[in-house]
Amino acid sequence: MLRTILMSIILMIIAGATLSAATVSGFITCKDNAEPLQYVNVQVTETKAGTQTNKKGYYVITISAPGTYTLVATMISYNKASQPFTIKSSGDDVSLDLAMDNNTIELSKVTVIGKTDDDEVNTPFIKVSTITQSTEDMQNSVAVAEADVFRSILTLPGVTPISDFSSGLYVRGGSPDQNLILLDDIDVYNPNHFGGIFSTFNTDAVESAELMKGGYPAQYGGRLSSVLDVTNRQGNRNYHQGVARLSLISTSTTMEGPWKLGSESGSYMGSVRRTYLDVLRKAFDLPDYYFYDGHFKFNWDAGGRDKLSASAYFGKDNLDMDIGDKMHMDWGNKTVSTQWTHIFSPTLFSHFVLAGSNFSSNMEMTSTNGKVFDRGNSIDDISAKQMLSWKANNNHQLDFGYEAKFNDVSYLLKTRFQIDPNTLPDIKVSSLTGAVYVQDVWDIDAFWTLQPGLRVSGYNTLKDNLPASPYASYQRLEPRLSLRRKLDTAENIFVSYGRYYQYMTCMSMNVSTPFDLWFPLDGSLNPGRSDHFTMGYKNQLSPCFNLDMEVYYKTYTDILEYNTANDYTWNNQTGQLKDTFHIGKGYTYGFDTLLKTDWQGLEGFLGYTLSKTQRKMNNVNINPQTQEPGYFYPSYDRTHQLNIVETFNLTENTGKQLLGGDVKFGMNYSYSTGQPTQKPEGIFFDGEQFQIVYSYKDRERLPSYNRLDLSVKNEWAKSWGTIEPYFEVINVLNHKNVGGRNYYIMYDDQGNATLKHADSGQFPLVPFIGVNIKW
Amino acid sequence: MKNITNLSHSNGISRVTFCSILLLIMMTMLLSSCSDLVSPERFTENQYTVNALLKSGTSISVDNPVSICKVPGLNLPDVFVLDAVVTIKEYQKNPGTDSYDILNKQFALSLGMHSLNSFGVVPCYYDPANNLIQADYKYHIDVTIPGYDKIISADTIVPQAAELVPNFNYDPPAGQGFITDPADTDTSIPYGEVNNNFPVSVKLTDAGTQQTVNYIVEVYCREEFSTDLEYTTVIMGFEHPTEADKDKYMSSGDSIRRFMVMSKFMSKQHTDGNWYVSWTDYRQAFMFYGRYRITALVLDDNYFNYRSMQEGYYHGGVKNALGCFGSASGGVMYTKIVK
Known part of the structure; x- marks a missing residue:
């Protein structure tokens, strides 16, 4: 069957391929800093043939006949750029790079004209359930203390924030371990700081974050729910610049600029950040906690056809507490990614990545007698992948490639306690995952685009020190298919299907923490499987409004939830990974809508989600009559979610300033219906204490969540740069949002035992101040 | 990309039709979500709880009793079962084997009151004959409750001394x-x-x-x-x-x-x-x-x-x-x- 599919794709391409067509190709960059621009609409005016730049800013268009043409590039927030070019003969390859100017509105103009956004509607390939956030988008979103990548993503429709204190991404019914998070094409595991309040990524270092909520293309695999593809900035190729930020909890600095050595040139970018809570703790009796992180990227423009880059990330959280004995915890991520972009020919673009990633966590307790226990965990990832893109002609673009990933995991618990060493996890597992993929974007005619794809993946255990754990060997086919029908110049509808497998699993309590453990599967567990069905409608309603609506249905099979009893029952000699999990299945369906606004100066969006998610796990939520598990709504199911994120640049739109500075207001409003939870249905006495018998996990819903955040920024321009203090208020309405409910039985002063409950709160009204300095 | 003009009435699916389908799906979902999406009650028929922690060297006393309660029920005085018939059987290990099949004795428990320290008393079942629980013996409990058609039973093997x-x-x-x-x-x-x-x-x-x-x-x-x-x-x-x-x-x-x-x-x-x-x-x-x-x-x-x-x-x-x-x-x- 695989052979048939591949042959069909190849035949379709050959049938339409123009053997000797001319091409125009090149890179589109930002004039200001010479950084490549992704997803720029590029069109040849005379033929109307067009495309979009890829993630490296590269485009190619085939031309069938000699002549003089005009290349036009358009993108939101940039002025249109155009350049004539000449094709002298068929078979000519014209190289044409364009630089685009940022779009600015003069202060004297009060009337704001909305910017067209049809580049997001008329993509050359079918972008299913995809939202791209730029640095500006992320920094405009009002966030706790400072801008954050994940907090910005959490405001999007289809993404459920489970708590103010967790930045775990629950995307369309999937849990955080089912998301593939990439930084410059390498996986990042457990990307959280501060116990989950922030993500690991510094927005100053990030070029963009692309969230694919489902139906993602064949290039991606290994996770069941979504892909978050984060790209580091390359750095300004024209001049050196920097930014420094000071917020209530951390300080950061970013420097970037060009470099030149003889005839070689390129750019660099470096960004470091550190909290200073540990400095303040002496004055305010705070825990001894800090985190730091750094992003670095070095780019070498090696020649017209080659670009090389190397990027690195490191981050660490550190917490020390005195609980009678000394408790120490640390955790952090490290990544290194080397990338080689090579243009074999104008129509064949290649991107090769060799990268590595490590996440490690450590928890230990030390008494007066020495170390009492030591828990260490790490996961290493070494990946090689190549992504090729062949523009056969203006009707077909073939993307294909491969990926090989080596994972090595260790988990070790040692203690002075007299615990049986066999019950203390001592696990070392390594595995190899490989995949090849092919995908065609076929413009059948002026209306229809078909995007079939296939990913073939394989997984093998390489080494496993557990004697009873069987080795795994799996091969799976992951078909993808999307079909789009254009209705107008900036309007289309589409349907999409995709199948996905996951070979890694994560041991996590209900809320993701830095101490979650990633493990490659062993042969006792099947790979998780998910099928995504999506139907969507996109329309640039007007220059001021862009609408995106989707309905979706996802199924999940062989999904895993951590079995906490494993903490007590594990045995290194007899243990298998299946003993550690409840196995089950689930589904989710829903409706997302995103209305982007650029109206009367209000820039932002309104997002609404209507959804339903259920799971059924073995040995969980047991029916007392039948002793069988039942479906339940997990804690991250929210029926209705509404998010409104808007900014208003007062100075840009009215000409008014405050104390000589440009003023910008920001607003985030979030509403969601209540979280499912359990409640008591019975009380019994166990001979010593009263205990509660609980209902099903989703017997009631907590009160709905409601939060309004506001911010104001005032930017002063100086000869050397800008200085921008800001003031934010989180939860302006001081609404008491309930994070969880705990029931307990309490004895009052008369000796009566009564059932009570306590709700844990989320962020109250909290103000934050800070300052941003750019030069 | 190809030139697209005058597409709104082109052949195939119309904008109106597709939007209607999407809206219909959305309205169906909206209407089905009007009521709270929660599970029904879990315990719709009477269930019982039987709890005991037998301790070697002591008897099943009012200080260390068997407690029997009824679920559902959140009104504390009413959760206790007062009319159960409770019997305990003691089994000795068959020498040279791992099986406990020599019935040593059996005795019935009586209704008593357990003291919750300074918090009052609660009903319980205890052994008025003060038979001592022995290490490495097996104990079997049978509980019958009027109106409940099943016999509640359990076994425990007391750990070594x-x-x-x-x-x-x-x-x-x-x-x-x-x-x-x-x-x-x-x-x-x-x-x-x-x-x-x-x-x-x-x-x-x-x-x-x-x-x-x-x-x-x-x-x-x-x-x-x-x-x-x-x-x-x-x-x-x-x-x-x-x-x-x-x-x-x-x-x-x-x-x-x-x-x-x-x-x-x-x-x-x-x-x-x-x-x-x-x-x-x-x-x-x-x-x-x-x-x-x-x-x-x-x-x-x-x-x-x-x-x-x-x-x-x-x-x-x-x-x-x-x-x-x-x-x-x-x-x-x-x-x-x-x-």
Whole structure:
């Protein structure tokens, strides 16, 4: 069957391929800093043939006949750029790079004209359930203390924030371990700081974050729910610049600029950040906690056809507490990614990545007698992948490639306690995952685009020190298919299907923490499987409004939830990974809508989600009559979610300033219906204490969540740069949002035992101040 | 991309049709979500809970009883079952085998009242004949309740004899150490000495070899709640609990006055030739200065599962009911933690 599919794709391409067509190709960059621009609409005016730049800013268009043409590039927030070019003969390859100017509105103009956004509607390939956030988008979103990548993503429709204190991404019914998070094409595991309040990524270092909520293309695999593809900035190729930020909890600095050595040139970018809570703790009796992180990227423009880059990330959280004995915890991520972009020919673009990633966590307790226990965990990832893109002609673009990933995991618990060493996890597992993929974007005619794809993946255990754990060997086919029908110049509808497998699993309590453990599967567990069905409608309603609506249905099979009893029952000699999990299945369906606004100066969006998610796990939520598990709504199911994120640049739109500075207001409003939870249905006495018998996990819903955040920024321009203090208020309405409910039985002063409950709160009204300095 | 003009009425699907389909799907979902999306009640028929922790060397007394309750029900006086018929059978091990099929004796339990310390009394079932529970014996319980058509039953094999040894391997100065008399409120241990000299140790009296046992230690603060209670370690500037902590202190089940550790411990042979299981380096279990009760038990699998698994009352070995019918060997000791 695989052979048939591949042959069909190849035949379709050959049938339409123009053997000797001319091409125009090149890179589109930002004039200001010479950084490549992704997803720029590029069109040849005379033929109307067009495309979009890829993630490296590269485009190619085939031309069938000699002549003089005009290349036009358009993108939101940039002025249109155009350049004539000449094709002298068929078979000519014209190289044409364009630089685009940022779009600015003069202060004297009060009337704001909305910017067209049809580049997001008329993509050359079918972008299913995809939202791209730029640095500006992320920094405009009002966030706790400072801008954050994940907090910005959490405001999007289809993404459920489970708590103010967790930045775990629950995307369309999937849990955080089912998301593939990439930084410059390498996986990042457990990307959280501060116990989950922030993500690991510094927005100053990030070029963009692309969230694919489902139906993602064949290039991606290994996770069941979504892909978050984060790209580091390359750095300004024209001049050196920097930014420094000071917020209530951390300080950061970013420097970037060009470099030149003889005839070689390129750019660099470096960004470091550190909290200073540990400095303040002496004055305010705070825990001894800090985190730091750094992003670095070095780019070498090696020649017209080659670009090389190397990027690195490191981050660490550190917490020390005195609980009678000394408790120490640390955790952090490290990544290194080397990338080689090579243009074999104008129509064949290649991107090769060799990268590595490590996440490690450590928890230990030390008494007066020495170390009492030591828990260490790490996961290493070494990946090689190549992504090729062949523009056969203006009707077909073939993307294909491969990926090989080596994972090595260790988990070790040692203690002075007299615990049986066999019950203390001592696990070392390594595995190899490989995949090849092919995908065609076929413009059948002026209306229809078909995007079939296939990913073939394989997984093998390489080494496993557990004697009873069987080795795994799996091969799976992951078909993808999307079909789009254009209705107008900036309007289309589409349907999409995709199948996905996951070979890694994560041991996590209900809320993701830095101490979650990633493990490659062993042969006792099947790979998780998910099928995504999506139907969507996109329309640039007007220059001021862009609408995106989707309905979706996802199924999940062989999904895993951590079995906490494993903490007590594990045995290194007899243990298998299946003993550690409840196995089950689930589904989710829903409706997302995103209305982007650029109206009367209000820039932002309104997002609404209507959804339903259920799971059924073995040995969980047991029916007392039948002793069988039942479906339940997990804690991250929210029926209705509404998010409104808007900014208003007062100075840009009215000409008014405050104390000589440009003023910008920001607003985030979030509403969601209540979280499912359990409640008591019975009380019994166990001979010593009263205990509660609980209902099903989703017997009631907590009160709905409601939060309004506001911010104001005032930017002063100086000869050397800008200085921008800001003031934010989180939860302006001081609404008491309930994070969880705990029931307990309490004895009052008369000796009566009564059932009570306590709700844990989320962020109250909290103000934050800070300052941003750019030069 | 190709030129697209005048597409709104092109062949195939129209914009209106597609949007209508999307809106229809959305309205269907919206209407179906109007009611709260929650599960129904879990316990729609009467279920019962049977709980007991038999301790070797003691009898099933009003202090250590069998408790039988009814679910659902949140009104505390009404949850207790007062008319159950409860019988216990004691089985001895067949010599040379691993089976316990020699019926030694059987006895019936009677209704009594269990004292909740200063919090009143609750109904329970006890053995008026004071038959002592013996280590390495099997006990079977049968419970019949009028109106309930199933017989509730469970088995437990009492772990080997384990004797709690206060002040193991250490001769404390006068007035210091662990004692077994709860009325003695003066004998104390300085907080700084806990880790060095005062492990919580049980002797496995019949053990001939090293073995792994289910071991639990519970440290319980006997002081009444007061904002004068003092934390042994200041955390985030708090030296004393506040009124807001009262509920967390006074609650049954999980409470800040109660600290528990449970795991599979491996015995170690001491110089006296006996095998001991010890818990050391645990002073953080004493959250407050004051009087404490320390319970150390070697457990059977039923009670271990009951305490370790989610909704442990499904895994406590009881058939046709919830709860736990478990057994243990060990003991209780007391002390006062001082600065």
